[in-house]
Every structure is written in structure tokens, then in C-alpha cells.
Amino acid sequence: MDYSYFQISEQALEVVFPEQIDVQENKLIQLVARKLIEEKAVGVIGVIPAYHTLTVNFDYDLTSYHDLIDEIDTLIETSDSEQSTEKTIVELPVCYDREFGPDLDDVANFASISVDELIKLHSSTDYFIYMMGFLPGFAYMGSVPENIAMPRLEVPRKKIAPGSVGIAGAQTGMYPVESPGGWRLIGRTPVKLYDVTDPVLKYKSGDYIRFKPITKDEYFAIQAQDEAGEYQLNVIKEGGESND
CATH class of the missing domain: 2.40.100.10 (Cyclophilin-like)
Structure with a gap:
């Protein structure tokens, strides 16, 4: 899965996937967003999933831009094969x-x-x-x-x-x-x-x-x-x- 990161403020980053309206891509974005909240990722204070992007707000006193990227990378790698087929x-x-x-x-x-x-x-x-x-x-x-x-x-x-x-x-x-x-x-x-x-x-x-x-x-x-x-x-x- 191709994606890239952009730091959009001191306490927010954006994960950008291919610009398309694609169900499987969006399901992955939503799954990663849920895991960041449900697993209480260190420093994460909010997520905003969209069509092909995921914005993550974080507390820079608790985590860093680069540490958060590493955590999201791991979630994307594991989540890509965990998507539910239930509708x-x-x-x-x-x-x-x-x-x-x-x-x-x-x-x-x-x-x-x-x-x-x-x-x-x-x-x-x-x-x-x-x-x-x-x-x-x-x-x-x-x-x-x-x-x-x-x-x-x-x-x-x-x-x-x-x-x-x-x-x-x-x-x-x-x-x-x-x-x-x-x-x-x-x-x-x-x-x-x-x-x-x-x-x-x-x-x-x-x-x-x-x-x-x-x-x-x-x-x-x-x-x-x-x-x-x-x-x-x-x-x-x-x-x-x-x-x-």
C-alpha cells in the first residue's frame, strides 16, 4: 500500500494514500484510525479519517512526529491483512x-x-x-x-x-x-x-x-x-x- 506523511502543524500529521474513491483503501484508513484510539496510542489525542487521508493530532510532550510515524507504519502493515469482510x-x-x-x-x-x-x-x-x-x-x-x-x-x-x-x-x-x-x-x-x-x-x-x-x-x-x-x-x- 503506497502512502506518505506530511507534518501539517507542530501537533498534527497527515497520512496520505492514493487519491481515489476506493472502498478497501478507505476501510484500511478507518481501521488504523480506530486502532490508534482503541489501543490508546501514546500521545494521540484525535484522529480524522477521510476519503484517502488520515489526520492524527498528537501531544508533542508525549510523543514525537517520527515515533508516531513508526507506530502508524506498524499499524498499517498489520491492519492491511486484518480487514473484516463483514458488511x-x-x-x-x-x-x-x-x-x-x-x-x-x-x-x-x-x-x-x-x-x-x-x-x-x-x-x-x-x-x-x-x-x-x-x-x-x-x-x-x-x-x-x-x-x-x-x-x-x-x-x-x-x-x-x-x-x-x-x-x-x-x-x-x-x-x-x-x-x-x-x-x-x-x-x-x-x-x-x-x-x-x-x-x-x-x-x-x-x-x-x-x-x-x-x-x-x-x-x-x-x-x-x-x-x-x-x-x-x-x-x-x-x-x-x-x-x-
């Missing part, structure tokens, strides 16, 4: 309706397909969560089928409703809270994705999201159940049983 899939209900997806027609026209075909394409892929960021609970996922990978809006919207599902090039994701944004909106989930009073997320980096198309009636029924605390997302372990 955790979180099934997320989404209503692909023009009320919730104002860009449905534009994305379908971009791909020269019908809206029904767009919905089928977008919901037929399990999307890997490469990283979390931008907003609490915002998952950067990929990759959407190439023909529907429409670029962001030239002028971002000032307000996007929580739960909105969008496309930005090869990426797809959900807006967990109200926010401005430039992704192409094609649907919305009725499930509350982030709650400041209970910030434990329903998914994490390394999981997969599977979008399950639902009708408008189902949307409002699930929304009511979710608000009452009676709705539970279906989580599937590849090769195992779901929790339905």
Missing part, C-alpha cells in the same frame, strides 16, 4: 417524490432515463460510508451509477429540509438537519437522522446504506412512528439475519 447494511426508507425531490426530473434528464428508472438505479446500490462530516450525521457515500452522477447545483439552495437525499457527482448522502446545500435532491427519508438530545447516530463510517423506496403514505406513517419512538431501522449483517 453492515442500514436500510433507510426514502420517498422519491417530486415534493421531496425537486431535482428528480433534472437528474433523470441528465441521465436520459425516466424518473422510475432513476429511482430504481439509485436504490439498487449499497452505498459505502467513506466519511462523516460537514454536518452532524452527514455521511459521504459512494458511488452512484455513473450515468446519474450529476454535478452539484451551480447556486446552492439556502435551505434544505432534514432527511433530504441528494446526489453530488459520484457521491450520495442525506442532510440530517436543516442546512444550505448544493446537492441534487431526489427524495427524503422520514426518519430523524440526528437529534441533539440523543446524538448517537444510526450509522457510522464503514457501514453501508441501502435506500428502500416507499410511497408518500408510507412516508407519513413511518414519520409518525419515528416521532413516537416506535420505528426501528432494519440493519442487515451480510451473511447473517436482519433485525426485522
Whole structure:
């Protein structure tokens, strides 16, 4: 595995892997990040895994740049052969309706397909969560089928409703809270994705999201159940049983 190091401040370094959107590369980055925290690596005070980089913040009174590099080298060498083949899939209900997806027609026209075909394409892929960021609970996922990978809006919207599902090039994701944004909106989930009073997320980096198309009636029924605390997302372990 090719990678290099950059010291980006007195107490932070960045491990840079080949610049690509690659599931196996990202899984390695996430595994090394978890091990640095779980194994309480000396001096490490925080990690930030991204698509093809890993930023490590450290206390220079407890460790040095070069000692930390040696430790990360060892973790990368051992972790590269330890990656789990288990796949955790979180099934997320989404209503692909023009009320919730104002860009449905534009994305379908971009791909020269019908809206029904767009919905089928977008919901037929399990999307890997490469990283979390931008907003609490915002998952950067990929990759959407190439023909529907429409670029962001030239002028971002000032307000996007929580739960909105969008496309930005090869990426797809959900807006967990109200926010401005430039992704192409094609649907919305009725499930509350982030709650400041209970910030434990329903998914994490390394999981997969599977979008399950639902009708408008189902949307409002699930929304009511979710608000009452009676709705539970279906989580599937590849090769195992779901929790339905």
C-alpha cells in the first residue's frame, strides 16, 4: 500500500494514500484510525479519517512526529491483512417524490432515463460510508451509477429540509438537519437522522446504506412512528439475519 506523511502543524500529521474513491483503501484508513484510539496510542489525542487521508493530532510532550510515524507504519502493515469482510447494511426508507425531490426530473434528464428508472438505479446500490462530516450525521457515500452522477447545483439552495437525499457527482448522502446545500435532491427519508438530545447516530463510517423506496403514505406513517419512538431501522449483517 503506497502512502506518505506530511507534518501539517507542530501537533498534527497527515497520512496520505492514493487519491481515489476506493472502498478497501478507505476501510484500511478507518481501521488504523480506530486502532490508534482503541489501543490508546501514546500521545494521540484525535484522529480524522477521510476519503484517502488520515489526520492524527498528537501531544508533542508525549510523543514525537517520527515515533508516531513508526507506530502508524506498524499499524498499517498489520491492519492491511486484518480487514473484516463483514458488511453492515442500514436500510433507510426514502420517498422519491417530486415534493421531496425537486431535482428528480433534472437528474433523470441528465441521465436520459425516466424518473422510475432513476429511482430504481439509485436504490439498487449499497452505498459505502467513506466519511462523516460537514454536518452532524452527514455521511459521504459512494458511488452512484455513473450515468446519474450529476454535478452539484451551480447556486446552492439556502435551505434544505432534514432527511433530504441528494446526489453530488459520484457521491450520495442525506442532510440530517436543516442546512444550505448544493446537492441534487431526489427524495427524503422520514426518519430523524440526528437529534441533539440523543446524538448517537444510526450509522457510522464503514457501514453501508441501502435506500428502500416507499410511497408518500408510507412516508407519513413511518414519520409518525419515528416521532413516537416506535420505528426501528432494519440493519442487515451480510451473511447473517436482519433485525426485522
